[in-house]
Amino acid sequence: MSVAQTKAGEPQAKRRRIMAGMRPTGRLHVGHLLGALQNFVALSQTGDCFFEVADVHALTTKFESSGQIASDVLEVVIDWLAAGLDPEACTIYVQSRIPEISELALLLSMITPVSWLERVPTYKDQINALGPAVATHGFLGYPILQTVDIAIVRGERVPVGQDQLPNLELSREIVRRFNHLYGPVLAEPEALLSDTPLVPGTDGRKMSKSYQNAILISDDEAATNAKIKTMFTDPTKIHKTDPGHPETCPVFFFQRVFNAAAADDIALRCRTGRLGCVEDKADMARHLNAYLAPIRERRARFESNRALVEEILGDGTARARSVAMKTLAEVKGAMGL
Ligand code: SF4
Incomplete structure (x- = not known):
């Protein structure tokens, strides 16, 4: 079997692990397709890809209407599969179904200076745009959770646009600080710079x-x-x-x-x-x-067979969780917990 044909869960000797996530915003649009999904599909043909639906991240701005998040998760996954992601060739999972992510986020929050989080360019921008109600502890700690998303599944490369580089650099800093304090446990992720076109919507503004x-x-x-x-x-x-x-x-x-x-x-x-x-x-x-x-x-095929979509998510989540459990155990061991 060639490298490109290697299936998820099999030995990945030659394939570097790629981690990418997306917040569940419900049904996706052509902007997502051109800006991210086509890239996800291409990457999954050669890399060992872990694709996460980041539903806990959704709480940072949707904590008052969280009842919608579960169905939004399913819609996003259906769109991923419709776009051509092959669940046999990549790992598709849901963030909130892996409790080790939240535990590692708490541990990394202990070593991350607040000043590092406050200087993230999007932090103040988003508070200005969305209002002071979003300025919660979780919102400030968003970059820590992002770091954990990558580190816990041993992500080596992260597809990002130019605008997301500062966030990834912060993740690298947090990982470096952890490794400096406790030993080389976590992998420092690298950016996989991708050309994300600015897709216009029907009114000429960015499609959203x-x-x-x-x-x-x-x-x-x-x-x-x-x-x-x-x-x-x-x-x-x-x-x-x-x-x-x-x-x-x-x-x-x-x-x-x-x-x-x-x-x-x-x-x-x-x-x-x-x-x-x-x-x-x-x-x-x-x-x-x-x-x-x-x-x-x-899409119509997957939409009419939601049990299959749940099965795909169950398999992917189990695969990602087994990696996460191992990483968390190593982290706690290194910290002496
Ligand atoms: S201005 Fe009209 S004719 Fe020209 S590219 Fe746009 S839609 Fe087409």
């Missing part, structure tokens, strides 16, 4: 469910077409014959991704007033729907 501008993976063709029909385009192009600016148009962003072979021609016809937005949107919708068709088909 909170902006209500998202095309969901689970949307059917009719819903997708309706959203694309109302999509923002170049506001200076009112008539077909007006010269457009495709480089600033979200419709063109998707043409470049899903209809790459025709992108140059589309851009030229838009600029020279030979292509109208109505026609271009319909064409883009066709290509996006064609790309999403097999993903939606897989």
